[in-house]
Amino acid sequence: xxxxxxxxxxxxxxxxxxxxxxxxxxxxxxxxxxxxxxxxxxxxxxxxxxxxxxxxxxxxxxxxxxxxxxxxxxxxxxxxxxxxxxxxxxxxxxxxxxxxxxxxxxxxxxxxxxxxxxxxxxxxxxxxxxxxxxxxxxxxxxxxxxxxxxxxxxxxxxxxxxxxxxxxxxxxxxxxxxxxxxxxxxxxxxxxxxxxxxxxxxxxxxxxxxxxxxxxxxxxxxxxxxxxxxxxxxxxxxxxxxxxxxxxxxxxxxxxxxxxxxxxxxxxxxxxxxxxxxxxxxxxxxxxxxxxxxxxxxxxxxxxxxxxxxxxxxxxxxxxxxxxxxxxxxxxxxxxxxxxxxxxxxxxxxxxxxxxxxxxxxxxxxx
Amino acid sequence: xxxxxxxxxxxxxxxxxxxxxxxxxxxxxxxxxxxxxxxxxxxxxxxxxxxxxxxxxxxxxxxxxxxxxxxxxxxxxxxxxxxxxxxxxxxxxxxxxxxxxxxxxxxxxxxxxxxxxxxxxxxxxxxxxxxxxxxxxxxxxxxxxxxxxxxxxxxxxxxxxxxxxxxxxxxxxxxxxxxxxxxxxxxxxxxxxxxxxxxxxxxxxxxxxxxxxxxxxxxxxxxxxxxxxxxxxxxxxxxxxxxxx
Numbered sequence: 171x172x173x174x175x176x177x178x179x180x181x182x183x184x185x186x187x188x189x190x191x192x193x194x195x196x197x198x199x200x201x202x203x204x205x206x207x208x209x210x211x212x213x214x215x216x217x218x219x220x221x222x223x224x225x226x227x228x229x230x231x232x233x234x235x236x237x238x239x240x241x242x243x244x245x246x247x248x249x250x251x252x253x254x255x256x257x258x259x260x261x262x263x264x265x266x267x268x269x270x271x272x273x274x275x276x277x278x279x280x281x282x283x284x285x286x287x288x289x290x291x292x293x294x295x296x297x298x299x300x301x302x303x304x305x306x307x308x309x310x311x312x313x314x315x316x317x318x319x320x321x322x323x324x325x326x327x328x329x330x331x332x333x334x335x336x337x338x339x340x341x342x343x344x345x346x347x348x349x350x351x352x353x354x355x356x357x358x359x360x361x362x363x364x365x366x367x368x369x370x371x372x373x374x375x376x377x378x379x380x381x382x383x384x385x386x387x388x389x390x391x392x393x394x395x396x397x398x399x400x401x402x403x404x405x406x407x408x409x410x411x412x413x414x415x416x417x418x419x420x421x422x423x424x425x426x427x428x429x430x431x432x433x434x435x436x437x438x439x440x441x442x443x444x445x446x447x448x449x450x451x452x453x454x455x456x457x458x459x460x461x462x463x464x465x466x467x468x469x470x471x472x473x474x475x476x477x478x479x480x481x482x483x484x485x486x487x488x489x490x491x492x493x494x495x496x497x498x499x500x501x502x503x504x505x506x507x508x509x510x511x512x513x514x515x516x517x518x519x520x521x522x523x524x525x526x527x528x529x530x531x532x533x534x535x536x537x
Numbered sequence: 538x539x540x541x542x543x544x545x546x547x548x549x550x551x552x553x554x555x556x557x558x559x560x561x562x563x564x565x566x567x568x569x570x571x572x573x574x575x576x577x578x579x580x581x582x583x584x585x586x587x588x589x590x591x592x593x594x595x596x597x598x599x600x601x602x603x604x605x606x607x608x609x610x611x612x613x614x615x616x617x618x619x620x621x622x623x624x625x626x627x628x629x630x631x632x633x634x635x636x637x638x639x640x641x642x643x644x645x646x647x648x649x650x651x652x653x654x655x656x657x658x659x660x661x662x663x664x665x666x667x668x669x670x671x672x673x674x675x676x677x678x679x680x681x682x683x684x685x686x687x688x689x690x691x692x693x694x695x696x697x698x699x700x701x702x703x704x705x706x707x708x709x710x711x712x713x714x715x716x717x718x719x720x721x722x723x724x725x726x727x728x729x730x731x732x733x734x735x736x737x738x739x740x741x742x743x744x745x746x747x748x749x750x751x752x753x754x755x756x757x758x759x760x761x762x763x764x765x766x767x768x769x770x771x772x773x774x775x776x777x778x779x780x781x782x
Contacts, residue, residue, distance in 0.1 A: 173644055180641035188629045191670060371623025378591045378621075379642040380614035 177381050181389025185363070186396060199359070199397055203351030203405045210347050211340055211413045218306040219248045223273040224255035224262045232282035237290075237318070241277075244314040249306050263295055272297050273307045344415040345424070345496035346469030346489075348405045349431060352398050353489055356432045357459050360394060360439030361452040364533070369448065373533070384530040387440060391433050391526065398432035399425065419503040423511075424496055430518040431492040437525025438488075444532040463489040491517040542605050543568050544694050544725040545590060550599035551748075552585055559585040561748040562599065567727060567741070570720050574739035575729040576772065581745040583729040584622055587696050591619060604694060615643040618692035620684050622699050622729075628672040632663065632682045635671060639686045650689070657685040660715055662708055677703040684712075695719070695726045701735065713738045733769045744772050751775045 171179075189196050229238035245252060255262045255274070262274040274295040284290035294311060296304050367373045376386060402425060409415040417424070438459075446452040463469070466476060467489040476484055484490050495514030498504040504511045545567040552560040560582045567573045575583050588594045590601055592609020604613040626635045633654055640650035658664040661681035663674070671679055680703050687695060695716075701709045713735075716726045720740070728739070736742040736756055743753040752759055752775055756768055765771035 176644070177642050180638055183641075184627065184630060184634065184638040187634050188627065191629050191631075370628075371621050371625040372627065374588075374593055374623075375619065375621055375625035375639075376642065378593060378614060378617070378619040379639060380611055381642050 174382065174385055178385045178389040178392065181376075181381070181386055182392040182396075185390055185393035189393075189397065195359075199355050199401055200404050203348075203355060203401055204408055206351050206354075207344070207347055207405050207408050208412065210343070211409070218303055220251045221249060221273065221303055221307055222271045223250045223252050223275060223307060224265055224271045225252050226255050226259050226262050226274060226276040228279040229277040229281040230279055232286060235282055237282040237285050238277035241292075241311075241314050241318045242275075244317040245310055246313070246317075247310070249310050259293070266295055266297050269297070272300070272303050275311060340409075340413050341416045341501060342497065343470055344409045344413065345500045346467070346493035348402060348409065349428065349489055349492040349496055350463060350469055351405050352402055352428055352432050353435050353463060353492070354456075354460065355401060356394050356398055356435040357439040357442075358453075358456060359397070360390065360436040361443045361446065361455055362449055363390065364440050364443035365446050365449050365452045368443070377534075382530075383533040384526075386533055387437065387526055387529045390440070391436050394436045395429050395432055399429060402428045415500075417500045419499040419501070420505060421500075423505060424499045427492060427495045427499065427515065427518065430515065430522060431488065434488055434518060434521035434525050437522065437527075437529040440529035441525060441532050444535065462487050466490070467493055469493050488518065488521045491521075542602065545601070545603050545727070547586075547590070547601035548599055550586070550589055550596045550601055552582075552589060552594065553597050558748050560589070560596070563745075563748070563750050564599075565743060565750055565753050567725060569725055570723045571725060571740035572716050572720050572738065573725065573727045574736045574742040575727060575745065576731065576733065576736050576742060577729075577745035578731060580747075582748040583745055584698055586745070587619075587698055587727075587729065590696065591617065615690065616693045618687035618690065618695045618697075620687040620695075620697045620700055622702075624679055624683055626671050626679065626683045626686060628679075629670065631668050631670055632658065632674070632685070633667045635682060636686055636689050640689050643690045645690055653689050653691070654685075657688045660688065661685045662711070677705065680704065681708075693724055695724065697726065697728045699729055699731070701728075701730060701732065709735075733772055734767075736768050742768070744775055746776055746779050749779070751779055 189199075225242060227238050227242070229236055242252065253271070255265070259274070259276050262271070262276070265271045266274055274293070276293040276295070278284075278291065278293075281290050281292070292311070294308065296307065298304050364373070377383070406421075406424070410417065442455050443452060446455065462483070465471070466480065466484040467487050468484065469489065473481060473484055473490070491514040495511055495518070498508065498511050498514070506512055506515065543566045548564050549562045550560055550564070551558070551562050563582070563586060575586070577583055585594065589596050590603050590608060590610070591614070592611065596608070601608045603610040604616055606613045610617075627638075630638070636654045636657070637650050640653070645653070654667065655664065658667055661684050663678050663681050663685070666674060666678060671682055674682065680700070684697070684700050687697065701712060704712065716728070719726055728735070730736070739756065741753065742756050742759060744751045752762070754762065759768065759771050760766070763771040763774050765774060
């Protein structure tokens with residue numbers, strides 16, 4: 171074994187020993203991302219349900235058929251909590267205005283009759299302050315109309331190229347949350363570890379043994395990669411078990427992507443540590459890393475939802491590529507043969523090389 | 538001995554940090570097989586000089602050779618044992634794990650690390666704390682663990698920055714006996730200290746003051762030159778002379 175590799179492994183080994191002794195940090199490494207997945211999972215993962223919706227049904231039917239009733243019985247699932255309202259349209263509107271209901275569905279008196287002549291109107295009043303609820307109510311009502319009168323007007327035939335009618339929001343953001351959790355922990359840990367070693371004079375002592383900066387950085391990267399691997403297993407495991415997140419692709423490739431991402435973050439963390447004089451300052455970097463990653467990377471909002479002026483910034487945040495790669499692998503079942511995944515991998519490799527080189531330069535200066 | 542020149546030699550070494558001149562043209566030679574005391578008050582430049590020799594900081598001007606290698610002496614660093622003034626051991630590792638790390642970094646084999654760990658921990662008198670986390674040790678014990686890490690690979694040159702701070706007098710005396718043993722085996726031991734009475738244990742003592750070397754002689758010669766009864770008085774008169782100049 172070359173002496174350089176021995177020294178690199180020595181650094182990796184001592185770093186893992188530090189974690190072994192520091193159970194609390196080890197707990198933080200596993201518990202923090204687990205908490206993130208659970209909180210995000212339960213907050214965003216649950217579909218909208220029991221939306222209080224008032225029904226003002228004045229339809230008096232036509233030839234013994236009440237079309238409004240037919241539509242209402244075809245409203246499926248527990249998304250809408252339909253409440254028959256007899257107080258009239260105006261008072262129903264006041265209920266929505268007072269925040270006691272989210273929506274009003276109103277059928278006029280001659281609804282069934284007008285339906286025959288094809289100029290019937292249903293009035294849907296909405297509290298538009300919550301787009302997810304607006305979308306859910308509208309979708310449920312349209313589905314019920316279509317089910318009640320199949321083929322009568324226009325049929326929408328949906329063909330899911332990826333995912334299915336059952337794909338939930340959590341399925342789409344779980345890959346991103348896993349990457350986000352790995353990023354938080356690897357970046358923060360490497361910033362703090364290097365700041366602490368420099369403060370205690372250890373960094374200087376290490377370099378008095380002929381250890382090279384690049385060996386130190388690689389050793390640390392190796393140890394944190396092991397930690398990130400264990401962490402990803404826990405987080406992905408939780409997403410699969412607790413929220414039955416769908417994975418149709420190659421899980422090994424998903425792990426490989428996470429590892430590439432973790433190594434780059436660690437390099438970035440070391441570079442940031444050179445700007446922090448102590449651990450307190452190091453912690454201040456958390457929001458700096460967290461917010462662009464949360465908002466600009468397509469983890470929660472698609473890149474298409476980011477304003478055009480800001481979107482170029484998204485392509486400079488590494489999490490964009492990690493989240494996209496993971497999502498493509500886990501949900502679309504893509505592999506390295508697919509251009510987009512190959513591109514994500516390539517960008518992450520470049521990220522690793524640049525940050526590790528940068529970190530080696532910075533570490534030497536810090537000693 | 539493979540090396541022929543002095544263990545350390547430096548010529549006109551100067552080092553500035555911005556406006557602060559930490560070293561102002563220091564020239565000295567440290568022969569093989571001596572205990573060399575580098576003395577001086579805080580801020581005299583002792584630590585900076587050590588860091589220059591180790592290649593941890595580049596001098597502003599001047600040259601130096603350590604174990605016959607120009608600085609930075611990368612190739613011979615594994616033959617040097619360095620104990621910095623800062624603690625410089627991992628608090629969240631055991632004593633043995635710290636030693637193993639430094640042993641591996643200087644290229645020692647695992648069985649040699651194991652054997653030497655037992656030996657050096659006996660020397661610094663913390664053998665029973667081998668598997669304790671350093672964070673659970675007292676301040677003095679932590680410094681002894683740091684000294685043990687410097688001794689582990691039986692280096693040819695020891696650079697010890699204030700090794701006796703926080704060590705009780707009995708153990709301090711034992712350390713000096715051990716350092717003497719090392720020099721008998723041809724090793725060179727450099728110790729920085731601000732305890733003047735320790736200088737009398739050295740073969741050669743050098744006094745630094747404000748980045749300058751005031752004197753570098755055997756303790757007896759220093760006393761003779763200054764006409765003082767002890768080294769304390771000798772150094773005081775040298776410092777007064779320097780301040781007046």
